[in-house]
Amino acid sequence: MKLDILAFAAHPDDIELACSGTLIKHAKLGKKTGIVDLTQGELGTRGSAELRAIEAKKSAEIMGLEYRENLHLGDGYFEINETTLNKIIVEIRKTQPQIVLANAPSDRHPDHGRASELVKRACFLSGLPKVQTTYNGVNQSAHRPKNVYFYIQDHHIHPDFVIDITDEFEVKMETVKAFSSQFYDPNSKEPETPISTKNFFDFLDARFREFGRIAGVTYAEGFICERAPAVSTLYDLK
Numbered sequence: 001m002k003l004d005i006l007a008f009a010a011h012p013d014d015i016e017l018a019c020s021g022t023l024i025k026h027a028k029l030g031k032k033t034g035i036v037d038l039t040q041g042e043l044g045t046r047g048s049a050e051l052r053a054i055e056a057k058k059s060a061e062i063m064g065l066e067y068r069e070n071l072h073l074g075d076g077y078f079e080i081n082e083t084t085l086n087k088i089i090v091e092i093r094k095t096q097p098q099i100v101l102a103n104a105p106s107d108r109h110p111d112h113g114r115a116s117e118l119v120k121r122a123c124f125l126s127g128l129p130k131v132q133t134t135y136n137g138v139n140q141s142a143h144r145p146k147n148v149y150f151y152i153q154d155h156h157i158h159p160d161f162v163i164d165i166t167d168e169f170e171v172k173m174e175t176v177k178a179f180s181s182q183f184y185d186p187n188s189k190e191p192e193t194p195i196s197t198k199n200f201f202d203f204l205d206a207r208f209r210e211f212g213r214i215a216g217v218t219y220a221e222g223f224i225c226e227r228a229p230a231v232s233t234l235y236d237l238k
């Protein structure tokens with residue numbers, strides 16, 4: 001399964017909240033897109049791991065993903081070590097993406113920062129032939145993605161670039177709502193969380209409008225990168 005863009009997330013629903021519009025847009029352009037969720041989000045206050053797996057599948061169909069995998073690392077407790085790095089490397093080598101998307105280096109949920117560092121390191125190590133991994137008993141070849149971009153999720157971070165998702169915003173919100181156990185549901189008897197209030201949808205609308213304003217469009221998603229994004233001429237910048 002070769003992919004063009006592979007997005008990693010600490011929890012199922014991180015991508016939906018932060019950058020599903022970007023994945024929808026590139027899938028529409030014919031790019032092969034995929035997601036690897038590191039954990040099942042099993043410590044989430046609402047819902048359950050089983051429910052979130054069903055919701056993730058529904059969202060994957062809406063996004064037009066070619067691939068969605070869950071590594072079953074421990075929600076809240078996964079660490080950056082040889083075992084977890086190698087699990088990520090196996091996924092990178094299996095799907096050979098040019099572009100990897102990862103959580104922001106620092107965010108409200110501490111798992112996001114660790115996932116960010118874990119994926120960044122794995123992308124580098126994946127390019128070293130002496131780092132050996134196997135998949136289905138077969139040795140994998142080294143593969144380093146060309147670029148890693150970090151999606152902005154909860155905490156405000158000034159973006160290095162934004163992607164116009166005006167045409168994709170409505171479908172993006174459908175991917176968020178696919179996780180109905182996590183977000184606003186007037187009939188839910190589960191405890192309220194910072195993301196389950198009606199207000200949270202207003203926040204999302206405002207967040208993507210704010211990033212859109214930078215590009216002179218209605219809605220956009222924000223990203224940061226380690227090195228300055230390069231373009232050929234000044235006119236390639238919007």
Ligand SMILES: [Zn+2]
Nearest residue numbers: 010011014109
């Ligand atoms: Zn998360």
